[in-house]
Amino acid sequence: MKILAIGALALTSLLATTALPSAATAQTAGPVNQGPAIPGVCVYFNQRLLAQSTVGASVQARMEQLATEVQGELAPYGTSITNEYQRIQAGGPTVTDADRQALQTRVQEAQLLEQTRENELRYTLSEQRRLISAAVEPLLVTVYQERGCGILIDRESVFILNPAMDVTDAVIERLNTALPSLSFNRLPVPVQQPAQ
Structure with missing residues (x-):
């Protein structure tokens, strides 16, 4: 019975995009000759900014705390449901359909609460990233202008580059x-208004 699976897997999936690039994607043994720095071509790596900036680290740490709080909130439901399930299994003929229905209702309520909390964590993380993006945009424009960039390329689109072109x-x-x-604290997901 899958009950309350918001544990480590959910936390991992929520925070995976803020983690440092893996060894497979990071430049470990770049070319000896990196080639010239192309004037006007700049590269920016947002994932590295989220992982290495102080605000990115603070968001990741707080999201881990919030996920732990959610796990603590949901754990009693899982224990209670497991105990009730075991009682029903051992009860034999004394167990009524009402007992089974009550357990099913509690399982559904726990699953709904779990989904609600997971959505709140996702929404909270997306809002923090939105705030970071709002702060980064003018800084990126300033660095773009100072470096004389004619084009700014996303680092995820570039396999190898001369580090002098990286503005991250x-x-x-x-x-x-x-x-x-x-x-920040966990945020409730806003209610979507129906399209008219």
Whole structure:
């Protein structure tokens, strides 16, 4: 019986996009000759900013705390349901259909609560990322102009590059000053209004 699976798997999936790039995607043994830095071509790696900036680290740490709180909230439901299920299994002929229906209702309620909390965690993380993006955008524009960029390419689209073209460190440094951290709690997901 799958009950309350918001544990480590959900936390991992929520925070996976803020983790450092894996060894498979990171440049480990780049070319000896990196080629020239192409004037006007700049590269930015948002995932590295989220992983290495102080605000990114604070969001990740807080999301881990919130996920732990949710696990603590949901754990008693799982224990109670498991105990009730075992009681029904051992009860034999004394167990009524009402007992089985009550257990089924409790399982459905627990699953609904679990889904609600998971959605709240996802929404909370997306809102924090939105705030970080809002803070990064003007910093990125400033660095773009200072470096004389004619084009800014997403690092995920580039396999190998001359590090002199990467503006990520400059943006992280400025973000650490402008927005060192965020304080937040789990947010309820807004109710979607029906389309008219």
